[in-house]
Amino acid sequence: MANGLSKYIRNIVDTATTVFEGMAVTCSHFVRRPTTVQYPDRTPMRVQDTLPFRYRGILEVDMEICTGCLACERACPIDCIVIDVSKDKQTRAMVMTRFDIDIAKCMYCGLCSEPCPTGAIHHTPEFEGADFSLESMVRRFVKDPVVCYKPKKTGEDDPEILPLLDRGMRYVDEFASPDGTKPAAEEGDAETDA
């Protein structure tokens, strides 16, 4: 009987003290600053600018430095990249007539940007891709046929292409490689290591 009574009182006291303690914890939270980021209009700066360099947002291709090696098309598991490359009869150069990425199919895995020799295809910090039409989900990067880029052995000297190449190589160099270096950009290299 006494055991039952003490257990009874114990129950009441436990309930009261734990509720009291719990309310103290929530009260301590009440005076703290909320951690909400009031996106999109009340952020201190654009969210896209706060994202890390490796962020895998919507894909973008710098056609000026694309070598047409098709490594990204082969690597994509979903087949959302479609590239048409052909040899132009007159100029004997490789020309790209189509480079479409369907960003609705894309799962932002990054497998395409990894084997790119120049970093032409890379992820951007952009993530706001919502739109009203399905057609706008296919990003067409080639309007007029583009000559495939041929990386110069002595390094790039064109002032317009150099920043793009630098940025692209910086993106690609983030990826780890077994010996710490990235292999030189070669066209059509199917058997290169990761």
Added chain:
Amino acid sequence: MSLAGFEVEVEQVNGAGLNTEEMTLNMGPQHPSTHGVLRFVVKADGEVMREAIPDVGYLHRSIEKISEKVGYHGFMPYTDRVDYVAAMFCNQGWGMVCEKLAGIEVPKRGEYCRTIAAELNRISSHLLSVGTMVLDIGAITPFFHAMREREKINDLLEEICGARLTYNYMRIGGVAWDLPPGFAEKTLAFIDRFEPVLEEYHDLVSVNAIYLGRCGNVATISAAEAINYNIVGPNLRASGVRYDVRRDEPYSVYPELEFDVPVGTGRAGAVGDSFDRYEVRLREMKESCKILRQCFRQIPEGPVIAKVPRKFKPPAGDAYIRVESARGDMGWYAVSDGTEFPYRCKVRTGSFAAMSIIDKVSRGLMLADLVTVIASLDIVAPEVDR
């Protein structure tokens, strides 16, 4: 029958009992508290359940079949979707099974990177599990605190691999990116601010009398039952079985790390009740913090990925490996026929087994307890259905 001091008696009128019927309720695929699309057909006698039959398959996406089309390398992002709450473990599992098939060894630093990412993901997965469990039981605040901490982990993992949920961080042979500069400081700073949050959780939730009453002695799974039903992970450890793949079949760098394996203590009633499953997860988060600190102290320099050909063609054969995922022992089985596409890939997940025990354990429980059971077993629908 007697439930917690509330006697239920059927009145005898003219020698005949009151005519009562069982209700068949559908806790359907759309429900605020089944974790994902799960369906239960519940036969209830008033508030007391007689049967709770699970109906799975609403989230089946044929991921295992897809592996046969995309190849070994291309399958890595799909493994994220097998359990998107604890995706690093799935990545690690697939990486390990391919490495076993082809006999590739991952460099030391790569293993450490994998472990760091995995343990961070373990913490975030447990936060989600614990947070949603408390939310289902009725307390709305601890869920948001858990999500707040999880956001910080998401930010850390975003720095390391560029994505917040479907990481695709690991590759066959190692990891895709090395740790960025300053990562160790940021993570250690996070852990320093995180451990007091666990204490706060303890004070707000674990000692709360109402919470103990809701979870204590509810759906007790004994050790023998747990083993027979294939329960793994924190659920198994809560039932008293000290089995952890990291300790008993160690892989990666776990032999070099010191950590405890928390086991259920039965503080709220019985060993293996819902409260134990919750508490084991809280303690595992603490252990993961310990592991992370050690990793950052011990991580060597070097490459993070081994040489793996772009057209990965492992020799014909099969391999099975185990990873200790946040939800338990996750088994990956791959059969190779010598080409660059696997012949068959199979995942064995902890949540699928946990679904099987729900019917047995919920007989005689009340409707409100079914929610507690599902939440405490930490069942995520993508793991169940793949």
Added chain:
Amino acid sequence: MQDLLDRLMQQGHFAGVPVHVVYLIGIVVVGAVVLFGFVLNVAGGTTFIERRVWARIQSRVGPNRVGPQGILQWLADGLKLLMKEDTIPEAADPRLFRLAPYVVVIGFVAAFVCIPFSGDLIAADLNIGILYITTVTSLVVVGILMAGWASNNKWSLIGGIRAAAQIISYEIPAALSIFPIVMLTGTLSLQGIIRAQGWAPWDWFVFANPFTFFAFFILYTSLLAEGNRTPFDLPEAESELVAGFVTEYSGVRYLFFFLVEWGNLYVISAIMVSLFLGGWQIPPVTDSPILRNLLQFVTFFVKSYFWVLVAMWIRATLPRIRVDQLMTTCWKYLVPLGFVNLFGTALWMVIWPNGNRVVEALMTLLGFGLIGYFFSRVWFHLRRSRYTRAEILLSPFS
């Protein structure tokens, strides 16, 4: 209010108008003012304040876009609900389904007849005041049961039945905790009870003797249970029953149920403050009746709203208890304790018919000591979380 009208008629304001018409006009005017001026605004505003309070406790911001700081959010929500399609499930009982929200609202609004706003402002100071309030708020049970049954939805039915069992059970400890106060004052009228207290904390009934102190907590718990608030919100347990007995309701009918839930918070708090915390009593600082009534109104409102905030705070903190534990708590814990309080107060009145000033002072000290201890625990939790100065935000605006 009747006194007020009588005085005005004596002063010759309503010459030529029959008495009953004056009373009728008074009722309509007062009813309209109370209902539209006070009840709806407080109930609606409470929904907004609750969301902001919860958000701060949960490290979030809460609604802050609609109107400055979001104060028009509740109007926007109400308008949205008004404009929603009125759906009635095909197999639902048409008359009961439609009638249920109105029954619930009647039960709730009728309680405001007896809630005092200040010394002279009360719709009707019935001499059975508190009994009337507890009776009329029980009408809500009928409405909830109707809603649960008529929805033709097993989950709603379970919710309705749980609610009925809960509300009916918790009437008992509530009544048992009200009796000590009634015994102390000898009247059921709310204004009488308030007038028997003083403005100072040691004159309040909560500190009169240890038994009324515990009766205070038992009453608050029981009234929260009656109002379907966490930790007793099983009837509308979101995570189990989708929305419990209101699952099938949409639009205005849903609005009614939720109006009642949040407005009921104010009724609960008003009862607590009237019975235990001195009501609208203020120190005698002014003679002007208008100023005095204004100060009393503000005091009463602030005190009541504090307990509304505490109810919101409790809901943010605690999980919900299961139905059998609910019953156990009521019948095995609160009812016996209620009886202990009842007999204890009776014994106290026999031994000290005029109260015991020493004990009152000690109890007041104990009360404030508890509050002080509470803030020391808050400080402990803040320190343990290793907060930085930038992480503290005391202002409610963000």
